[in-house]
Amino acid sequence: MSQNQAHxxxxxxxxxIDGLFRERVKRTPGLVAxxxxxxxxxxxxxxxxxxxxxxxxxxxxxxxxxGLKPGDRVAVMLRNSPxxxxxxxxxxxxxxxxxxxxxxxxxxxxxxxxxxxxxxVLLFEGLEQWQSLREVRGQLDGLTRILAVNALADGIDEPxxxxxxxxxxxxxxxxxxxPQDANKLATIVYTSGTTGxxxxxxxxxxxxxxxxxACLSVLTPRQDDLFLSFLPLSHxxxxxxxxxxxxxxxxxxxxxxxxxxxAEDLQAIRPTLLISVPRIYERVYGAIRTxxxxxxxxxxxxxxxxxxxxxxxxxxxxxxxxxxxxxLLWPVLDRLVAQKILARLGGRVRAAISGGAALPPDISRVFxxxxxxxxxxxxxxxxxxxxxxxxxxxxxPASVGRAVPGVQxxxxxxxxxxxxxxxxxxxxxxxxxxxxxxxxPDGWLNSGDTARIDERGHVFITGRLKEIxxxxxxxxxxxxxxxxxxxxxxxxxxxxxxxxxxxYLSVMAVLNADHWKKLCAAAGLAADTPxxxxxxxxxNIVLERIAxxxxxxxxxxxxxRATLTLEPWTVENGLLTPTMKLKRAKVTEKFNAxxxxxxxxx
Numbered sequence: 001m002s003q004n005q006a007h008x009x010x011x012x013x014x015x016x017i018d019g020l021f022r023e024r025v026k027r028t029p030g031l032v033a034x035x036x037x038x039x040x041x042x043x044x045x046x047x048x049x050x051x052x053x054x055x056x057x058x059x060x061x062x063x064x065x066x067g068l069k070p071g072d073r074v075a076v077m078l079r080n081s082p083x084x085x086x087x088x089x090x091x092x093x094x095x096x097x098x099x100x101x102x103x104x105x106x107x108x109x110x111x112x113x114x115x116x117x118x119x120x121v122l123l124f125e126g127l128e129q130w131q132s133l134r135e136v137r138g139q140l141d142g143l144t145r146i147l148a149v150n151a152l153a154d155g156i157d158e159p160x161x162x163x164x165x166x167x168x169x170x171x172x173x174x175x176x177x178x179p180q181d182a183n184k185l186a187t188i189v190y191t192s193g194t195t196g197x198x199x200x201x202x203x204x205x206x207x208x209x210x211x212x213x214a215c216l217s218v219l220t221p222r223q224d225d226l227f228l229s230f231l232p233l234s235h236x237x238x239x240x241x242x243x244x245x246x247x248x249x250x251x252x253x254x255x256x257x258x259x260x261x262x263a264e265d266l267q268a269i270r271p272t273l274l275i276s277v278p279r280i281y282e283r284v285y286g287a288i289r290t291x292x293x294x295x296x297x298x299x300x301x302x303x304x305x306x307x308x309x310x311x312x313x314x315x316x317x318x319x320x321x322x323x324x325x326x327x328l329l330w331p332v333l334d335r336l337v338a339q340k341i342l343a344r345l346g347g348r349v350r351a352a353i354s355g356g357a358a359l360p361p362d363i364s365r366v367f368x369x370x371x372x373x374x375x376x377x378x379x380x381x382x383x384x385x386x387x388x389x390x391x392x393x394x395x396x397p398a399s400v401g402r403a404v405p406g407v408q409x410x411x412x413x414x415x416x417x418x419x420x421x422x423x424x425x426x427x428x429x430x431x432x433x434x435x436x437x438x439x440x441p442d443g444w445l446n447s448g449d450t451a452r453i454d455e456r457g458h459v460f461i462t463g464r465l466k467e468i469x470x471x472x473x474x475x476x477x478x479x480x481x482x483x484x485x486x487x488x489x490x491x492x493x494x495x496x497x498x499x500x501x502x503x504y505l506s507v508m509a510v511l512n513a514d515h516w517k518k519l520c521a522a523a524g525l526a527a528d529t530p531x532x533x534x535x536x537x538x539x540n541i542v543l544e545r546i547a548x549x550x551x552x553x554x555x556x557x558x559x560x561r562a563t564l565t566l567e568p569w570t571v572e573n574g575l576l577t578p579t580m581k582l583k584r585a586k587v588t589e590k591f592n593a594x595x596x597x598x599x600x601x602x
Contacts, residue, residue, distance in 0.1 A: 070095025356474020
């Protein structure tokens with residue numbers, strides 16, 4: 001092992017994810033593991049690896065008391081916090097299988113995942129979530145214990161429900177580590193597929209640990225590094241790169257309070273490493289553009305000069321461009337422009353990792369031009385997740401980089417990107433047919449994306465084999481199934497879901513003329529007035545009806561804006577193919593202005 005990786009716990013020593021944690025506690029017990037904002041005292045608090053290890057032992061004692069056995073599934077539905085990590089490590093150390101859930105997921109979807117995975121325990125935050133979950137309490141028969149991190153109100157009639165303050169023992173012995181095969185199942189991560197119901201991706205300890213180790217070749221955190229964790233830990237990207245990577249290297253992690261408070265947390269925490277989806281970089285970029293547009297012209301020109309010079313310096317450092325005399329201006333441009341803007345990120349970020357969706361080239365160019373190391377990667381939940389990444393000394397922002405160590409990529413039929421390696425999932429839980437469709441007999445996984453690979457191994461994603469919308473937060477949405485669900489309501493003749501690279505979903509919809517008149521009559525509106533169909537009141541009514549049709553879909557299926565028309569999409573007007581399939585690109589082109597209006601300010 002190289003000198004600068006002496007602090008890294010090798011996979012061979014860890015064997016399993018809980019073994020990795022055990023080794024970290026043993027090697028650096030007094031170092032800070034995480035930082036969390038204490039709501040009651042209004043301050044940030046540090047917790048050492050030893051302190052977290054002690055809590056893991058307490059949780060294990062409680063889980064064992066409840067009769068849980070190796071192989072049992074347990075679910076966690078929390079915001080990023082020490083409790084998320086403690087529960088995860090306690091469960092894995094006992095040989096349990098962890099099922100992460102999004103905190104804002106729909107109750108029906110939570111019930112489906114609980115039943116499909118056969119979970120016995122559910123850990124959630126508190127009263128607000130319980131009020132939502134109680135709607136599906138009758139569908140949670142398989143749960144033997146429901147745990148709340150925050151104290152609940154008196155009078156709740158649910159014998160399985162308990163506050164962890166009463167459930168946890170006061171003391172316990174040492175943390176347990178049930179001996180396990182590294183190839184055994186560690187977690188089931190449910191991800192949206194091409195049907196309304198999500199599929200459970202089965203990942204082993206080795207799937208994840210091999211991927212964490214591969215990520216070290218992209219970026220090796222130091223023990224004095226500090227992550228700011230704000231992507232949900234239910235997202236495999238954050239779990240692998242922002243959590244287990246920190247455990248492997250001994251770096252500390254601060255848990256952001258919320259996305260709305262992220263700007264404040266960046267200033268308070270001053271992280272050195274960021275793991276994010278493109279949406280966060282887009283928000284910072286949007287704030288920069290707003291300030292520039294409102295300021296004097298010379299400020300914008302100075303900014304543009306700094307970006308131009310910074311990008312040229314980057315290309316020169318990568319061996320792709322010449323040295324230029326303008327580089328002599330950089331110390332001044334750095335002081336006047338770059339440092340002031342990067343101060344918005346806390347002023348100490350030495351590297352930023354972007355994944356989950358494509359980072360727009362213009363945004364990547366800005367941050368790279370400011371001197372920030374931005375490394376874009378690519379992967380799937382099914383690949384634990386990182387398959388490709390740009391490396392600091394081989395960073396081609398237009399690509400998603402090269403395959404990480406141990407992983408192979410190649411182009412298959414129809415230009416599909418195929419992936420093979422120790423990071424490829426065990427399969428889909430209770431879904432052998434979906435597994436066979438995804439993984440070939442020789443072990444190659446079909447990513448579903450089309451790509452090309454250049455002579456140096458850089459991968460360029462060119463499209464998708466199936467129509468999937470990828471939001472800017474990395475969530476993948478199957479539009480066809482949702483569109484079919486929406487058109488079950490006879491108000492809608494035709495629907496097209498939108499949101500590629502955007503922060504939320506919207507729809508373009510053709511309304512049925514007769515049902516439009518009925519809607520207007522019921523609402524006391526004039527159906528024949530053009531302004532009516534464009535009114536906010538009508539949009540709100542339509543969005544409620546859409547939400548009703550999508551109620552059985554997972555939490556990602558939330559449509560926030562709608563543009564409506566009474567003019568049908570036909571073969572004659574070029575919006576349908578002769579086989580009556582929707583020409584999405586043509587619809588987007590025709591309604592470009594309307595679509596832009598649905599995303600103004602985002």
